[in-house]
Amino acid sequence: MIAIVKYNAGNIGSVTNALNRLGIKNKVTDDPEELKAADKVIFPGVGEAGTAMNYLRERGLDEVIKNLKQPVLGICLGMQLMCNHSEEGDTECLGIFNTTVKKFPTTAGMKVPHMGWNSLNTEVVNQQSTILQGLQPAADVYYVHSFYAEVCENTVAACDYILPFSSVLQKDNFYATQFHPEKSASIGEEILKNFISLP
Amino acid sequence: MSLKKRIIPCLDIKDGRTVKGINFVGLRDAGDPVELAKQYAAQGADELCFLDITATIEKRDTLVPLVREIAAVLNIPFTVGGGINDVALAKEIIKAGADKIAINSAAVKRPELISELAAELGSQCVVVAVDTKEIAINDQQIPHQVRNDKNQNSTNIVTPDEAKPSFDGLTINKVFVAGGRVETELETISWCQEIERLGAGEILLTSMDHDGTKNGFALKLTDTISRKLNIPIIASGGGGTSAHFEELFKDTEASAGLAASIFHFGELPVPELKKQLITAGVAVRN
Numbered sequence: 367m368i369a370i371v372k373y374n375a376g377n378i379g380s381v382t383n384a385l386n387r388l389g390i391k392n393k394v395t396d397d398p399e400e401l402k403a404a405d406k407v408i409f410p411g412v413g414e415a416g417t418a419m420n421y422l423r424e425r426g427l428d429e430v431i432k433n434l435k436q437p438v439l440g441i442c443l444g445m446q447l448m449c450n451h452s453e454e455g456d457t458e459c460l461g462i463f464n465t466t467v468k469k470f471p472t473t474a475g476m477k478v479p480h481m482g483w484n485s486l487n488t489e490v491v492n493q494q495s496t497i498l499q500g501l502q503p504a505a506d507v508y509y510v511h512s513f514y515a516e517v518c519e520n521t522v523a524a525c526d527y528i529l530p531f532s533s534v535l536q537k538d539n540f541y542a543t544q545f546h547p548e549k550s551a552s553i554g555e556e557i558l559k560n561f562i563s564l565p
Numbered sequence: 566m567s568l569k570k571r572i573i574p575c576l577d578i579k580d581g582r583t584v585k586g587i588n589f590v591g592l593r594d595a596g597d598p599v600e601l602a603k604q605y606a607a608q609g610a611d612e613l614c615f616l617d618i619t620a621t622i623e624k625r626d627t628l629v630p631l632v633r634e635i636a637a638v639l640n641i642p643f644t645v646g647g648g649i650n651d652v653a654l655a656k657e658i659i660k661a662g663a664d665k666i667a668i669n670s671a672a673v674k675r676p677e678l679i680s681e682l683a684a685e686l687g688s689q690c691v692v693v694a695v696d697t698k699e700i701a702i703n704d705q706q707i708p709h710q711v712r713n714d715k716n717q718n719s720t721n722i723v724t725p726d727e728a729k730p731s732f733d734g735l736t737i738n739k740v741f742v743a744g745g746r747v748e749t750e751l752e753t754i755s756w757c758q759e760i761e762r763l764g765a766g767e768i769l770l771t772s773m774d775h776d777g778t779k780n781g782f783a784l785k786l787t788d789t790i791s792r793k794l795n796i797p798i799i800a801s802g803g804g805g806t807s808a809h810f811e812e813l814f815k816d817t818e819a820s821a822g823l824a825a826s827i828f829h830f831g832e833l834p835v836p837e838l839k840k841q842l843i844t845a846g847v848a849v850r851n
Contacts, residue, residue, distance in 0.1 A: 380636070380662060380664075383662060384640065387637075387638070387640065412687060412689070412690075413687060414687070472795070475792075475818065479766060480568065481689065481766070481820070482568050482569060482571050482797070483569040483611055484567065485567075506851070510664075512689075526567070548640070549640065549641060549642045550640070554640065
């Protein structure tokens with residue numbers, strides 16, 4: 367069973383829909399015991415970092431997520447909350463990935479949010495990363511974000527927009543994508559299937 | 566290796582069904598928006614836009630369940646618009662699985678609605694649709710303030726001849742509401758700037774002069790607005806051939822092109838359009 371972390375962030379239903387399309391049993395829950403007992407955990411989200419971290423702390427979910435031993439996949443805001451710190455609301459985050467989340471600098475001709483399909487930068491894609499297995503080089507995935515995680519030692523794929531940023535992060539049992547695999551057509555489904563197939 | 570230009574088919578919905586004949590080969594039910602959504606996603610559309618043109622005020626009964634059904638089958642993002650005029654309905658539609666909501670007349674009537682929606686749902690969920698038309702003007706019609714703007718070389722007024730002392734024979738872009746039936750006091754470019762300031766995430770700009778002509782997008786206006794604003798602009802109205810999309814993406818900063826009938830009637834299928842754009846050197850998702 368896949369548990370999806372229930373918290374005050376939008377877009378959780380999209381992940382449920384994507385898993386249902388793949389025929390994978392899933393449950394949205396904020397019960398620490400259910401999260402700990404799940405085969406895998408998805409930590410999705412669209413929203414504001416400070417508000418979301420407060421919500422998680424009030425319910426003790428920050429400690430629960432940090433200490434999960436099974437594969438965990440953070441998506442978009444979920445990924446940013448797994449980093450050390452976010453400039454959004456000057457928020458201390460979970461500190462799983464050793465990197466900082468910053469706002470895109472204002473740059474002439476570059477729209478923010480970074481919204482739409484952009485490629486996983488092949489030069490920085492780590493082909494060994496199990497959740498990226500089988501993907502074509504420079505595969506396009508769907509992004510919507512105004513903040514980005516700096517490239518760090520946990521970056522297994524980068525993306526270039528205004529500057530290079532972390533598109534996929536991986537450390538131990540923790541995986542995360544800045545883009546939305548649940549909205550990234552067949553490429554996104556491949557990535558979700560790779561995650562679901564992890565031992 | 567860059568942010569791709571988006572191709573967005575738009576479907577008009579009435580009472581839960583798609584209107585205008587839609588002609589897809591092998592489609593069992595051409596009026597079923599759910600079937601069509603799947604078909605477009607499989608063809609490589611980057612996003613879909615559903616505009617509900619149902620006349621009734623009470624849309625919740627038909628629209629919300631339809632959004633839920635579409636969200637269950639669609640693996641690409643989609644926007645829902647048409648008569649959304651309060652935060653509660655917008656929230657219901659997002660909760661049902663839409664990625665963005667589009668508002669139009671309601672934003673003109675009460676611009677603060679844009680900020681309220683952005684605060685509640687996040688800017689990235691809020692699209693403001695702007696229907697614009699070029700109107701001939703003469704000196705009598707020009708408000709004093711706009712005349713002053715012209716003296717400061719405002720680019721908001723079309724001035725083919727800068728030395729021309731009069732506004733006679735010139736045009737101004739005005740915002741229309743109620744499905745393009747009602748002219749407002751708003752000048753299009755300033756309204757778009759106001760929309761960005763109020764916190765919208767995207768603008769869907771439809772040129773009524775170009776809509777339905779298949780003669781190409783409103784390039785000059787789209788270019789002006791897309792350069793002045795920092796949020797993405799979706800251009801709509803006039804896209805008839807791949808060359809029109811090519812000039813849209815090469816001559817303006819538009820992030821996306823939206824069209825309806827050319828896709829629905831198979832005149833320019835999405836895969837064919839993308840193939841031609843790639844050949845022309847436009848970055849689109851393959």
